[in-house]
Amino acid sequence: KAGVTQTPRYLIKTRGQQVTLSCSPISGHRSVSWYQQTPGQGLQFLFEYFSETQRNKGNFPGRFSGRQFSNSRSEMNVSTLELGDSALYLCASSLATWDANEKLFFGSGTQLSVL
Amino acid sequence: SQQGEEDPQALSIQEGENATMNCSYKTSINNLQWYRQNSGRGLVHLILIRSNEREKHSGRLRVTLDTSKKSSSLLITASRAADTASYFCATTGGGNKLTFGTGTQLKVEL
Numbered sequence: 001k002a003g004v005t006q007t008p009r010y011l012i013k014t015r016g017q018q019v020t021l022s023c024s025p026i027s028g029h030r031s032v033s034w035y036q037q038t039p040g041q042g043l044q045f046l047f048e049y050f051s052e053t054q055r056n057k058g059n060f061p062g063r064f065s066g067r068q069f070s071n072s073r074s075e076m077n078v079s080t081l082e083l084g085d086s087a088l089y090l091c092a093s094s095l096a097t098w099d100a101n102e103k104l105f106f107g108s109g110t111q112l113s114v115l
Numbered sequence: 116s117q118q119g120e121e122d123p124q125a126l127s128i129q130e131g132e133n134a135t136m137n138c139s140y141k142t143s144i145n146n147l148q149w150y151r152q153n154s155g156r157g158l159v160h161l162i163l164i165r166s167n168e169r170e171k172h173s174g175r176l177r178v179t180l181d182t183s184k185k186s187s188s189l190l191i192t193a194s195r196a197a198d199t200a201s202y203f204c205a206t207t208g209g210g211n212k213l214t215f216g217t218g219t220q221l222k223v224e225l
Contacts, residue, residue, distance in 0.1 A: 004157070031211050033211045033212070033213075035213075035215075037155075042215060042216075042217055042218065043203065043205075043215035043218075044215075045212050045213060045214070048211050048212060055211075056211070056212045058212070088155055090157060090158065092158075092211070094211055096211070102211065103148060103160040103163055104158075104160060104211060104213065105160070106150075106157035106158040106159070107157050108156050108157045109155075109156065109157055111155075
C-alpha cells in the first residue's frame with residue numbers, strides 16, 4: 001500500500017507570491033490534516049479535512065487555506081507569501097473512523113523556502 | 116502555540132543504553148501519542164496510550180502516562196544507532212488535531 005504522497009518535495013518562492021501544495025493520502029483514508037513545522041514554533045496544526053469539509057482549523061491567518069477533493073486528495077494554498085512562511089509543511093492521513101484514538105500517517109513533507 | 120514541553124531537549128547516549136524522554140502537557144487529553152522524525156522528514160507513529168491507560172509496551176518501547184501530573188515518558192531500551200532521530204509527544208482531546216511537544220533530539224553513538 002502506498003504511503004502518503006506530498007508534492008513537490010522542495011519549493012522556492014518569493015515574497016508576495018502564492019503557492020499550492022498537494023497531498024495524496026493512503027488509499028481508503030478519508031481524513032487529511034496539515035501541519036507546519038518551523039525551528040521556532042515547532043509543529044503546529046493548520047487544518048483537517050474529512051469528506052471534502054474542513055473539520056478543524058488551527059490558529060493561522062486566512063492566507064492559509066485548503067480543500068479536499070472527492071477522492072480524498074487535498075491541497076493547501078498560501079497566498080501573499082511572507083518570509084515567516086518558510087517551513088516544512090506536513091500532510092497526514094487517517095482512516096477517520098468514529099474511534100477518537102487514531103494514529104496519523106505522515107508524508108515526507110514539502111520544504112517551502114520564501115526569499 | 117505548543118502545549119507540550121519535552122525534556123531533555125537533546126540526549127546523547129551509547130548504543131545499547133536506554134533512553135528516556137519526558138513530556139508534559141497542559142489540558143485534559145483523550146490520548147497521547149509518540150512520533151519519531153528522521154532529519155526533517157515525515158513523522159512516524161510509534162505508540163498511542165489512551166487517557167485511561169497507565170503503561171504500554173511495543174517492542175523496545177515503553178510508555179507511561181500519569182494524567183494527574185499531566186506527564187508521559189517514553190523509554191527506548193537497548194538503543195541502536197538507527198534510533199537516532201527527534202521524538203515528539205502529541206496530545207489530542209479528540210479528532211485529528213494533534214498538539215505536539217517541543218521534541219527531544221536523540222543521538223545514539225556507536
